[in-house]
Structure formats: C-alpha cells, structure tokens
Amino acid sequence: MLSNLLDALRMVIVSVTFFLGYRIGFEHGYDPVGQLHFMIPIIVVTIAGISGIEGLIGGKSAAAAKGFASDGNYQRQSAIAMLSYAVIAVVVSLARWGIASELTIFLAFAFFLVFSGINHAVDAVRRRNFAWQNVNRPFIALLLVAGMIYPVVLALKGL
Secondary structure (H helix, E strand, O other), rough: OHHHHHHHHHHHHHHHHHHHHHHHHHOOOOHHHHHHHHHHHHHHHHHHHHHHHHHHHOHHHHHHHHOOOOHHHHHHHHHHHHHHHHHHHHHHHHOOOHHHHHHHHHHHHHHHHHHHHHHHHHHHOOOOOOOOHHHHHHHHHHHHHHHHHHHHHHHHHHO
C-alpha cells in the first residue's frame, strides 16, 4: 500500500516538474539550461530520494510490490545508492556548480534508470513477473529519457 502511494507520488511530482520545467524553458525564447536547472534536482530527488527512503523504511513491502524477494542487506545498499544520487543532486544545485555538474549527476542517474528498466523488463519476461511496479519501470524510464532528450542535447551543445 505505502509502495503504491509512493509510486503515485513520484509520478505526480515528476509530471508536474515536466510541465513547469518546459514552461520555464520556453518562457523567454528557449533556455534549456534554465529548464534543466529547475528539473534535474527535483526529478533526481523525487525518484531517487523517495525510492531510497522507501527502501530503507519499507524495503520488504517495496520488494513485494515489485514481485521481488526481500534481500535485506542488498536492498539497504541499493537504497543508500539511490539516496546518494538525491544528496549529490541537491549539493550540485545548491553549490551552483553549473549545468555540466547537473548534467553529470542526471546522466549517471538516467543511465541507472535505463538499465534498471531493462532489468525489470527481463524479469517480467523470464519470471512472468507482471506486478504493476515491475512492468511499468521500462516504460517510465523511456518516458523520462524521451522527455529530457531535447533540453539535454541543447544544453550539451552550449557547453
């Protein structure tokens, strides 16, 4: 139950972030750096931060919601890794290290999400694990990456 609520919360926050981020980006011409400066910390903190906290305080129920076994220590390690993405995204943003640093943490996180999505897809096929939180991961990862390609590519061109 908590895992489903947190999953919905992540989706809502990221959706609102996309809406506001693109609005910010197109406010005065197009500013991909301004858009990404707003979006990256919110997206990474929302997905990785909530997932990390969920893994630490409700790891067994989170694993069950995805159709996975509860691995205890390994799950805690994964939760801590997710929290590290969130913390570094906040540090990079607050320290104003610039778009190159923001893109670095985002691309590392996006890389993780894509491969995590592949892992969930393979699990769905191999083990016929059609739990909602398992089968939605590949699609959500692809949507996130697709929505970020345009501003990321333009921001990289400006470096």
